[in-house]
Amino acid sequence: MRTDMNLCAYEIHSLSIKNEQIKIKELLAYGTNAFVYKVEYRDRSYILKELFPEGLSEQRVIKRDSTGAVLYRLRIIDKFKWQRVKLQFLLSIYKNRLLQRNLAVNDCVSQNVGLFRTNGTLYALYENIRGKDWSCYAGESLEELIIRCSKIAEIVYRIHRTGWLVMDVKASNFVINATESEEHIQLVDFDSMVRLSFARKKSKFYCSSETAPPELLEGRGRDVGVNSDVYSLAAMLFKKICGVSYNECKTLSLLMPFIENWSKERQSKFVNLLKMVLCPDITRRDISAIEFSRKLLELLR
Numbered sequence: 001m002r003t004d005m006n007l008c009a010y011e012i013h014s015l016s017i018k019n020e021q022i023k024i025k026e027l028l029a030y031g032t033n034a035f036v037y038k039v040e041y042r043d044r045s046y047i048l049k050e051l052f053p054e055g056l057s058e059q060r061v062i063k064r065d066s067t068g069a070v071l072y073r074l075r076i077i078d079k080f081k082w083q084r085v086k087l088q089f090l091l092s093i094y095k096n097r098l099l100q101r102n103l104a105v106n107d108c109v110s111q112n113v114g115l116f117r118t119n120g121t122l123y124a125l126y127e128n129i130r131g132k133d134w135s136c137y138a139g140e141s142l143e144e145l146i147i148r149c150s151k152i153a154e155i156v157y158r159i160h161r162t163g164w165l166v167m168d169v170k171a172s173n174f175v176i177n178a179t180e181s182e183e184h185i186q187l188v189d190f191d192s193m194v195r196l197s198f199a200r201k202k203s204k205f206y207c208s209s210e211t212a213p214p215e216l217l218e219g220r221g222r223d224v225g226v227n228s229d230v231y232s233l234a235a236m237l238f239k240k241i242c243g244v245s246y247n248e249c250k251t252l253s254l255l256m257p258f259i260e261n262w263s264k265e266r267q268s269k270f271v272n273l274l275k276m277v278l279c280p281d282i283t284r285r286d287i288s289a290i291e292f293s294r295k296l297l298e299l300l301r
């Protein structure tokens with residue numbers, strides 16, 4: 001997610017799609033290919049993603065007019081970028097819809113309800129999952145962190161069973177819809193997802209450097225597998241517990257202050273589990289997402 005720019009410069013307050021007004025309530029994020037807004041449409045709250053490639057607006061290649069429409073002055077090279085990002089944007093909606101139509105996983109993925117072409121760009125409308133993504137939570141207990149990570153690991157496992165890899169497992173990509181008695185987690189970002197069979201042929205992956213395993217960062221497609229997502233699950237949990245990225249510090253010793261009240265046996269079970277899952281060599285990371293989920297819960301018994 002981009003934070004290196006003055007977002008206000010690109011903010012708009014309302015949009016007109018098919019002669020209907022969409023009120024922009026809040027700008028949630030500016031990723032590599034889109035602005036993500038919380039909006040009001042027909043008296044209901046939704047999430048709206050607007051195709052707006054990173055880099056082009058900063059170079060003043062694309063800009064808005066007073067109605068919010070996107071205007072271009074695209075050179076050949078920018079046209080190429082626009083088309084590539086547009087394809088990624090459309091593919092992301094396609095993958096989301098594929099999973100939302102699959103009864104095995106439809107309850108744990110965001111729901112796309114529309115795609116519009118207007119204002120010189122594309123818009124995708126989603127049900128607003130009422131809640132915050134996991135990166136916005138603070139002050140959770142160690143037990144809560146482990147339980148949430150275990151639930152996310154179960155979701156990732158269910159997605160693996162459909163033949164897809166998530167490839168960008170990180171806290172901000174999971175939104176938690178919590179009521180007093182229960183909570184429900186959903187995956188909202190499908191940009192990086194690839195079919196397991198196709199991943200092995202790839203040499204470039206779009207992933208977050210904080211949680212991605214070495215084989216993704218180094219583009220070694222032949223080594224990529226379900227265990228790549230399991231690495232990211234563990235790296236995500238490490239970041240939630242310690243507040244720093246495992247990929248930056250590469251040491252599990254930072255965990256110790258957070259588990260000092262645990263018995264020696266439980267401490268070593270946890271550390272050994274993370275050591276195995278965060279091993280740079282994927283062949284030694286021999287654990288599925290569901291096994292990882294179960295082993296996390298076992299720690300709490």
Ligand SMILES: Nc1ncnc2c1ncn2[C@@H]1O[C@H](COP(=O)(O)OP(=O)(O)OP(=O)(O)O)[C@@H](O)[C@H]1O
Pocket residue numbers: 001002028029030031032034036047110111126127128129130131132133172173174175188189190191
């Ligand atoms: N359907 C949804 N309901 C509620 N919140 C959502 C929904 N979709 C996205 N969000 C919120 O918007 C944020 C950004 O969405 P998303 O992850 O799709 O794009 P991005 O973060 O810009 O992409 P990237 O992760 O590649 O930087 C999420 O972290 C989440 O907080």
Ligand SMILES: [Mg+2]
Pocket residue numbers: 031172173189
């Ligand atoms: Mg995201």
